[in-house]
Amino acid sequence: MLKQKPADEKWAVLVNEFGQVGIDGAIFAASGAIVREVAGGCLCCAMGLPFQVAVNRLLTEVNPDRLLIEPTGLGHPKRVLDMLDGGYFRTVLDVRASICLVDPRKLGDSRYTSHENFVDQIALSDVLVANKTDLADKNAIESFKRWAEGNRPRKTVVAQTVQGQLEVAWLNLTRNLERRASFPDAHQTGSIHLPDETTLKNKDQLKSITADGYQSYGTVFPEHNCFDYEHLQELLSQLEAERIKAVFATNKGWFIFNAVDGVMTIVPCKLSANSRIEIIATQNNWQDILLALNRCTVSSCSDLN
Template identity: 30%
Template sequence: MKVTIVTGMLGAGKTTFIQHYIKNSSEKTVILVNDFGKTGIDGEVLSQVNPDTIELPSGCVCCSLKFDLITTLQRIQNELFPEHLLIEPSGIASVSAVEEALFQSGIKHFTVVTVIDSVDFLEYYNSQEYGAFFEDQIINADLLLINKIDLVKPEVILKTREVLYNLNPSAIIIPTVKAKIHKEISLSQNAKTPQSSINHLHIESLAVDIPDGIKKEDIEALFKGFAAQRTSSVLRAKAIIKEQKGSFLVDLASGKCFSKRLHKGTDRSRMVIIFKDLDSEALRSEVVALLNKRG
């Protein structure tokens, strides 16, 4: 069984990368996704392209869910027999800690793909806001994708590549748009050695059920309000909206909001907001009040 960890900061394009990869792969693949929050939005989005999607929601695979991850890995190997297992930890998970769980499950050959958000990368790196955690995702990577190059200037791409190369000269570095890579690029399995793991980021999430009558445009307006405050403590937001005309995903990442129709319907509307340095109950009250105004 091939194993690939797909990591990257919140909103970098991990789920998008997996969607493209699955569409172009003929392998029997299982996706194991750890959605930070209780909504399971990433799991539902990925299940639209791959039915064999297993969720480990609410928590982080590198700490509170580590035992669950090890148990699930064993079940996947013994019951599902995939050719390829894709693991998407939450954007706050420590790569080295996920690798540690793989070693404890007897898996010593795997690939680490790290998706880099070129819009925010240099700002995060220069500020050292995420310090060792940020570098952990880079130095453990076999393949580094500089994503969203269509949204930045060429000099930003060059500087990003330079920083990545200095941190991890052995990794393959590929610029991408929407996290797409050529079919010919192999996710080769590399022998790994155990490393000291670091703690995950201390970030919170808020899950909110969205009442009936709220439309995609209402959530877009809410998310754009978050985006207008670039110094906002809201790091990421995602929602799945159920309407009569279909179901939609609304996503806020890198200060930009976008939406798309889902191929399959959803049973309910819901959102997750990922944030830091905010009072969760105050944020919930604010969001619920805004939704009630629009409902």
């Protein structure tokens, strides 16, 4: 989407992440976007006030022509939309279509199809896109089509894509106010559990957060840290996790590491302020992982800066 921005428009991105260490913000910033982050939970729960502050700051300081809001996958869209529809925001924002990307392979898994966030993210979306269709079989694609067809009101756009390739014209589509959440009371009291200091053995390096049964740990490394690319790739590919997102300075350059469902993609990126990583999983051997990451460091990346 950012690559399709018209040259005469100013765009800003508000990105929300489940974990406390911002990874997506670093990735977007490396692409040259104007970015603000709300980390450490979902926009619609405990993060409500920081979300409103972040939006206000973007509107005041940046005055963008378009504001893209990218919430965590654990966020409930009704609460986000309610905040945008209320009070001051209602007078200054023209909220357009909501776009939802779905991995069609997940439609055969009751952990997703019975989850209130998953269901309502689809229900409240105006544009529903099956992503990763190159990895899905015929049955998964047919399930997606049936799921999309069964939604009422009908979706404004139903599409299929790979690598998250979206049409910039979808951003101008009108939002359908008749869409309703199946779980309107979701997240009314919030489900975010922040650890106290005694929970962490090394609270200066390791930050954790738990929500909806998922646990996220992350860390930001010192600015001078440089990592051996081969050792780092081998380590991250062996970790059992729901999701791994990271930006690392290596002896081969700066790279974004992104792993989900056991598949890792590695792409080069521009210089970032620090190397950082966020891991979402059910296991609890974070100290061992941190030690292993530190063993992947090498003497210097100074020639890459």
